[in-house]
Amino acid sequence: MFPARPADFRRRAVYPRGSIACHACGTAIHVYRLATLPDEVSLRCPACGARDFYSSRVLTVEQLPERRRKPRG
Numbered sequence: 001m002f003p004a005r006p007a008d009f010r011r012r013a014v015y016p017r018g019s020i021a022c023h024a025c026g027t028a029i030h031v032y033r034l035a036t037l038p039d040e041v042s043l044r045c046p047a048c049g050a051r052d053f054y055s056s057r058v059l060t061v062e063q064l065p066e067r068r069r070k071p072r073g
């Protein structure tokens with residue numbers, strides 16, 4: 001007997017996100033363009049507005065689920 005379940009192909013789409021702590025206030029700054037990231041990148045903190053250079057080697061890369069939930073019905 002076959003299980004009577006609807007086609008259930010939920011792909012777990014994820015995207016990488018870089019995260020680094022602001023030098024001034026410690027707030028996590030998120031970087032989404034990881035593919036083209038140079039060794040050093042200039043980032044501006046969204047919380048305190050401080051701009052500084054950060055080494056992409058100390059970035060923490062997280063895998064986040066894609067925000068593409070389209071509820072049906």
Ligand SMILES: [Zn+2]
Nearest residue numbers: 022025045048
């Ligand atoms: Zn800051």
